[in-house]
Amino acid sequence: MKPLSIKIKITFWYTGLIVFILCIILGSIVFSTDKILVLGLQRELEDEVYDAVEDIQYNNGSMLVDQINFFDDGIHISLYSKDQRQFAGQLPSGFPAAVPFHPEQVQTIQAGANSWLVYDMYTTAKGTEPLWIRGVISLNSSYETRNQILFVCVILFPFLVLLAGYGGWLITKSAFQPVTLIRRIAAEIESSGDLSKRIHLTGSKDEIYDLAQTFDYMLDQLETAFKTERQFTSDASHELRTPVSVILAHAEYSLTQKDNPVEMAESLAVIRQQAEKMNALISSLLLLARADHHAERLEFEVVNLSEIAEMVVEEIGAAAEARAITVYAEIAPSLSLFADQTSLMRLLLNLLQNAVCYGRENGWVKLSLRPVEGGVSGTVEDNGIGIAPEHKAQIWKRFYQVDPARKTMENCGTGLGLPIVKWIIERHGGEITVESQLGRGTIFRFFLPSRRADLGRG
Ligand SMILES: Nc1ncnc2c1ncn2[C@@H]1O[C@H](COP(=O)(O)OP(=O)(O)OP(=O)(O)O)[C@@H](O)[C@H]1O
Numbered sequence: 001m002k003p004l005s006i007k008i009k010i011t012f013w014y015t016g017l018i019v020f021i022l023c024i025i026l027g028s029i030v031f032s033t034d035k036i037l038v039l040g041l042q043r044e045l046e047d048e049v050y051d052a053v054e055d056i057q058y059n060n061g062s063m064l065v066d067q068i069n070f071f072d073d074g075i076h077i078s079l080y081s082k083d084q085r086q087f088a089g090q091l092p093s094g095f096p097a098a099v100p101f102h103p104e105q106v107q108t109i110q111a112g113a114n115s116w117l118v119y120d121m122y123t124t125a126k127g128t129e130p131l132w133i134r135g136v137i138s139l140n141s142s143y144e145t146r147n148q149i150l151f152v153c154v155i156l157f158p159f160l161v162l163l164a165g166y167g168g169w170l171i172t173k174s175a176f177q178p179v180t181l182i183r184r185i186a187a188e189i190e191s192s193g194d195l196s197k198r199i200h201l202t203g204s205k206d207e208i209y210d211l212a213q214t215f216d217y218m219l220d221q222l223e224t225a226f227k228t229e230r231q232f233t234s235d236a237s238h239e240l241r242t243p244v245s246v247i248l249a250h251a252e253y254s255l256t257q258k259d260n261p262v263e264m265a266e267s268l269a270v271i272r273q274q275a276e277k278m279n280a281l282i283s284s285l286l287l288l289a290r291a292d293h294h295a296e297r298l299e300f301e302v303v304n305l306s307e308i309a310e311m312v313v314e315e316i317g318a319a320a321e322a323r324a325i326t327v328y329a330e331i332a333p334s335l336s337l338f339a340d341q342t343s344l345m346r347l348l349l350n351l352l353q354n355a356v357c358y359g360r361e362n363g364w365v366k367l368s369l370r371p372v373e374g375g376v377s378g379t380v381e382d383n384g385i386g387i388a389p390e391h392k393a394q395i396w397k398r399f400y401q402v403d404p405a406r407k408t409m410e411n412c413g414t415g416l417g418l419p420i421v422k423w424i425i426e427r428h429g430g431e432i433t434v435e436s437q438l439g440r441g442t443i444f445r446f447f448l449p450s451r452r453a454d455l456g457r458g
């Protein structure tokens with residue numbers, strides 16, 4: 001059996017509750033109407049009998065009953081002598097003759113289908129004979145009123161239940177409309193794979209509105225992540241295709257040069273260079289992919305940054321020399337950090353490689369490192385081609401190259417160096433900024449904290 005929807009369940013609960021409340025109200029009406037009506041009649045009856053007593057007048061010891069209203073408002077008044085013989089007034093038709101007298105007590109008398117309330121008073125006035133005054137009122141009319149109320153209730157009951165059920169259903173349906181919309185959008189995204197769809201819920205800012213907002217925000221994130229992923233894959237394939245084509249072309253060529261060892265050796269050198277480029281690219285890609293999945297484990301330990309920097313300066317020497325660039329190093333001695341040694345090497349190497357790649361021929365590059373409060377402050381400066389302001393924010397993006405034509409050397413230019421630098425700095429809890437003037441040079445400033453308690457856990 002298909003499970004009931006929440007809308008139907010809520011409507012059932014709601015209607016059930018209304019039925020329960022209506023039953024209680026109806027029961028109370030049935031049980032209390034009789035009492036209320038009879039109590040009202042009793043009070044009327046007593047008042048009428050008291051009025052009759054007051055209306056009795058005496059003249060020289062004889063009684064005058066002209067002022068008494070013997071039938072008023074459905075109440076019959078009759079007067080009896082001391083020995084209970086009626087001498088004035090009237091009784092309702094069908095009222096039994098021999099009803100015993102009980103002073104100042106209300107009795108209920110039944111005869112056939114009729115019933116009455118009876119109230120007696122025994123009164124004595126000075127110098128006159130005592131007498132009984134009896135008031136009688138029919139209960140039939142009050143029972144009729146009770147039955148009419150009950151009848152109206154029984155007729156109204158199903159209408160009220162239907163109205164409550166239908167109203168409840170409409171309210172629940174409108175309350176669940178946003179949920180239906182969210183489900184529909186989710187189903188559309190699932191079937192079309194179009195992540196650009198959004199719920200854009202309007203109306204009152206309640207819990208469902210928050211849910212829809214969160215859903216839209218999640219879709220934004222997913223869409224961006226998918227776009228980045230797609231872009232990343234296409235950029236990576238594009239970057240790998242060039243060296244692969246060069247390798248293939250040179251391999252083909254060297255196969256035709258079996259008798260020419262010099263040509264063959266030249267082709268092999270190109271193949272090796274392209275293979276090295278591919279190797280560097282693949283390891284950068286791997287590093288970033290692992291970084292994305294938090295799978296790149298860094299070995300945090302106490303390292304000597306001064307020694308690392310000296311090694312990197314030495315390593316960059318050959319490339320700098322090839323472009324007649326002088327490398328200056330102002331490295332404070334024994335700079336100690338709690339960090340990952342390999343990452344720090346990569347960080348400095350990437351920045352210096354950029355400075356050499358995009359530096360001026362016969363120019364200079366300067367690395368300086370000095371201790372500051374809480375860590376080390378560093379700069380990598382060059383007097384090279386610089387970066388235009390509109391590109392400054394973009395250079396941290398993966399595969400972003402200001403202009404691939406600006407490449408001065410074969411091994412610079414995949415657009416992954418600075419994203420890796422940024423990731424390393426962030427992973428060490430530091431900061432990096434760039435200042436540059438087009439045609440004048442660039443300076444990267446960074447700060448690395450000497451230790452952060454939450455680092456080193458992965
Ligand atoms: N010192 C600099 N001077 C001028 N432009 C720079 C400098 N450093 C980086 N850039 C610009 O920023 C872009 C991104 O640099 P990034 O290091 O990320 O990539 P890349 O050097 O092109 O390639 P890779 O570092 O992966 O070999 C470069 O293409 C370059 O145009």
Ligand SMILES: [Mg+2]
Pocket residue numbers: 350353354412413415416417418
């Ligand atoms: Mg670079």
